[in-house]
Amino acid sequence: MQKQNTLHVFSNSDKKWHEKWSKRRNLCNIPHPFRALIIGVPNCGKTSTAKNLVVFQDPPFEEIIIVHVDHSENGSNEWADCDPTEILDDIPGFDLYDKDTKRLLIFEDVWITKLNIERQKLIDRWWGYGSTHKNTSIILCQQNPGSIPTTIRQMANLYILWKRPDMRSLNDYASRMGLENGEIKKLMDKHCKEVHDSIWLDRTDKTPAPLRLNCFEKIQRECLS
Numbered sequence: 001m002q003k004q005n006t007l008h009v010f011s012n013s014d015k016k017w018h019e020k021w022s023k024r025r026n027l028c029n030i031p032h033p034f035r036a037l038i039i040g041v042p043n044c045g046k047t048s049t050a051k052n053l054v055v056f057q058d059p060p061f062e063e064i065i066i067v068h069v070d071h072s073e074n075g076s077n078e079w080a081d082c083d084p085t086e087i088l089d090d091i092p093g094f095d096l097y098d099k100d101t102k103r104l105l106i107f108e109d110v111w112i113t114k115l116n117i118e119r120q121k122l123i124d125r126w127w128g129y130g131s132t133h134k135n136t137s138i139i140l141c142q143q144n145p146g147s148i149p150t151t152i153r154q155m156a157n158l159y160i161l162w163k164r165p166d167m168r169s170l171n172d173y174a175s176r177m178g179l180e181n182g183e184i185k186k187l188m189d190k191h192c193k194e195v196h197d198s199i200w201l202d203r204t205d206k207t208p209a210p211l212r213l214n215c216f217e218k219i220q221r222e223c224l225s
Contacts, residue, residue: 017102017135021206028056028215031204032102033137035127035155039145039173040162045196046141047078049160050106052215053139054082061137063103067091067110079106091115091122094130103136110140113147120149127155145173153177159201163188177201183221187211191219 019031030053038046054061063085097103105126112123131138142148146169159177164170167185174184187199191213200212209218
């Protein structure tokens, strides 16, 4: 019998498909639904990294929807090997999609702060309600961390970062994600020896590897003092 001074636990049918970490789960098989920010300069490997999050997903995504600013033949071909369901040049309404299909929504270099208010609200709604209640993982590939609204940054649970010519902006961004001031630069100076090396900050529930190099190599945080 439920005690009067304890909270009742109620099931939520909209979340019955939420996945969890297990001992045998591949480190690149991020539990669905996840919300990932992939931030780096051009040609560092953002798109390749996003594709890895697709191919390692098990069970696989049933739908892959890409919002691409370059909705051209070249932009479409870039994602052809992931067999996307749709490639769009505008933000889709989440009311068009059911909650019974395991789905991935990728925003490819969409400069959110330059969108009109209604589109910004729609993206924000995807990251909040749409991801949790519409069976949808979300990836945002972006060059400039300053173009990502605070609400989206706070709702993300996976951050993938590359070195930048101006590390001050990245340091400010990483500090807002819970790292100490200057810690991201120290981590990158120590571990990122190649241009395609990235630091992964994983905040998914009960993750076995909160901090990683290139997804698979676990690394430890170090005290800066």
